[in-house]
Amino acid sequence: MFRKKSENLSVSSGRLPDFKYLRADDIYLDNACQSPRPQPVIDAMTNYYQTYNACGGRVKYKWGQKVDSLVEETRDLVINYLGLSKKDYICSFTLNTTYGINLVLGQLPSGIYKQIITSEIEHNSVFLPTINLANRLKVKRKVLNRTDDGSLDYEISDLEKSIVVVNTTSNIDGRLLLNIKQLVADSHKSGGIVIIDAAQTMAHYHELLVGCEADAICFSAHKMYAGSLGVVVIKKNLLETLNIGIVGGGMVSGVKEQSYTLLADNMTSWLEPGLQAYGEIISLKYAISWLNSVKPDGLMPSQYIEKLSRSLHEGLSEIPGLIILNKTPSSLISVYSEKVDAHRLATFLSASGIMVRSGYFCCHYYLLEKRKFPPLLRFSIGLQTTEKDIRKTIEIMEKIAKG
Numbered sequence: 153m154f155r156k157k158s159e160n161l162s163v164s165s166g167r168l169p170d171f172k173y174l175r176a177d178d179i180y181l182d183n184a185c186q187s188p189r190p191q192p193v194i195d196a197m198t199n200y201y202q203t204y205n206a207c208g209g210r211v212k213y214k215w216g217q218k219v220d221s222l223v224e225e226t227r228d229l230v231i232n233y234l235g236l237s238k239k240d241y242i243c244s245f246t247l248n249t250t251y252g253i254n255l256v257l258g259q260l261p262s263g264i265y266k267q268i269i270t271s272e273i274e275h276n277s278v279f280l281p282t283i284n285l286a287n288r289l290k291v292k293r294k295v296l297n298r299t300d301d302g303s304l305d306y307e308i309s310d311l312e313k314s315i316v317v318v319n320t321t322s323n324i325d326g327r328l329l330l331n332i333k334q335l336v337a338d339s340h341k342s343g344g345i346v347i348i349d350a351a352q353t354m355a356h357y358h359e360l361l362v363g364c365e366a367d368a369i370c371f372s373a374h375k376m377y378a379g380s381l382g383v384v385v386i387k388k389n390l391l392e393t394l395n396i397g398i399v400g401g402g403m404v405s406g407v408k409e410q411s412y413t414l415l416a417d418n419m420t421s422w423l424e425p426g427l428q429a430y431g432e433i434i435s436l437k438y439a440i441s442w443l444n445s446v447k448p449d450g451l452m453p454s455q456y457i458e459k460l461s462r463s464l465h466e467g468l469s470e471i472p473g474l475i476i477l478n479k480t481p482s483s484l485i486s487v488y489s490e491k492v493d494a495h496r497l498a499t500f501l502s503a504s505g506i507m508v509r510s511g512y513f514c515c516h517y518y519l520l521e522k523r524k525f526p527p528l529l530r531f532s533i534g535l536q537t538t539e540k541d542i543r544k545t546i547e548i549m550e551k552i553a554k555g
C-alpha cells in the first residue's frame with residue numbers, strides 16, 4: 153500500500169515520532185489486544201532478519217553468538233524490569249500469555265496442592281486452564297470476587313496449599329490487583345503459590361508488579377510494544393517441581409534409548425522446547441528500553457496514559473445513555489449503550505477511522521454468564537494515542553448518541 157503525497161501523516165497530530173508511520177486519521181484504540189510497535193522495535197526486528205538471522209543456543213558461528221548474547225540481555229532486562237532477582241527467577245519465552253499459563257499449569261505436579269483459586273474477572277486464558285487443572289489434579293476450584301478497587305477478596309483459609317491464578321489488570325475495566333503483595337505473602341505462609349496473568353499490566357502498570365515475589369508471571373510482549381511473543385518469569389524453585397512434559401530440541405544434556413536428562417545448567421530451556429522467535433525476543437529488549445526512555449509530552453509513560461485515560465473517561469461519562477463499566481479511569485474503558493448494539497457502534501466508529509473492540513473480550517464467565525451484560529465496546533489507549541484522538545473519539549460517540 154502506497155500513500156499519496158497529499159495524505160496527512162501524523163507528525164502534525166502530536167503523535168510520538170516513533171509512530172509517525174501511522175496515518176493521522178487512523179485512530180487505533182485496541183492496545184489491549186496488541187500495541188502498535190514503535191519504530192525502534194520495528195528496526196530491531198528488521199535488523200535481526202536482515203543482518204544476523206540465526207538461531208540461538210546451538211551454534212558457534214558469529215550470527216548465532218550475537219543472538220545468544222542479545223537473548224540473554226533480554227532475559228536479564230525483563231527480570232530487572234520486574235524488580236526481581238536472577239538468583240531466584242528465570243525468564244523463558246513462549247507464544248503468548250495463554251500458552252505461558254498453560255505451560256506452567258499443565259506441568260504442575262499432583263499431590264502438593266489442595267485447591268485452586270481464581271477470580272470472577274479472569275480472561276479465558278486463566279479461567280479455562282484453571283478448570284482443566286482442577287479436573288486433572290482432582291482438587292476444588294474456587295472463583296472469588298474482586299472488590300471495586302480490583303483487590304482479590306479472600307479469606308486466609310482460601311489460600312491453604314492453593315494455586316492462585318489471577319490477573320493483575322482486568323482487560324474489562326482495568327481494575328488492578330492492588331493487594332498483590334499481601335496476597336503473595338499470605339499464600340506463601342499458607343503453603344501456596346501465586347501465578348500472575350500480567351497481560352494487561354506490563355505496558356502501562358508494571359510498577360504494580362515490581363518486587364511482588366509471585367511464583368510465576370506470564371505476559372505477552374505484543375501488548376507492551378514488542379514483537380509477538382509470550383514471556384514466563386518463574387521462580388526456580390517452582391520450575392524445579394514441574395513435570396516437564398512438553399519436550400524436544402535444545403533442552404537436554406543426554407539421551408539414552410529410554411530416557412533423557414534435562415540441561416541442568418540451563419533452566420530457561422525447560423520451558424523452551426524447539427527453536428524460538430529470536431527476532432521477537434530481541435525486540436522485547438528494545439521495547440523495554442524504549443518504555444524506560446520515552447517521554448510523550450514530557451511525561452513518564454504511566455503519567456501520560458493516566459492523563460489521556462482521565463480525558464477519555466470524563467468525555468464518555470457525559471454521553472447520555474452510555475453506561476461505563478469502569479469505576480475509575482484506566483488505559484482500557486468498557487461501555488455499552490442503552491440504544492445501540494456495541495458491534496454496530498464499533499462499525500460506525502470504524503467508518504470514522506476509530507478502531508475499538510466490541511464483544512465479550514474472552515471474559516465470557518463474568519460478562520455473559522454472571523453479569524448478563526450485552527456485548528460491550530472497549531476503548532484501549534496506548535502511547536501512540538493523542539489528546540486529539542481522544543477528542544475525536546468523544547465527538548463521534550456524542551454524534552452517534554444524538555442519533
Ligand SMILES: Cc1ncc(COP(=O)(O)O)c(C=O)c1O
Pocket residue numbers: 184185248249250251275277278319321322323349351352372
Ligand atoms: C487479561 C488478559 N489475559 C490474557 C490474555 C491473553 O493474551 P494472549 O492472547 O496474548 O495470550 C489477554 C488478552 O487480551 C488479556 O487481556
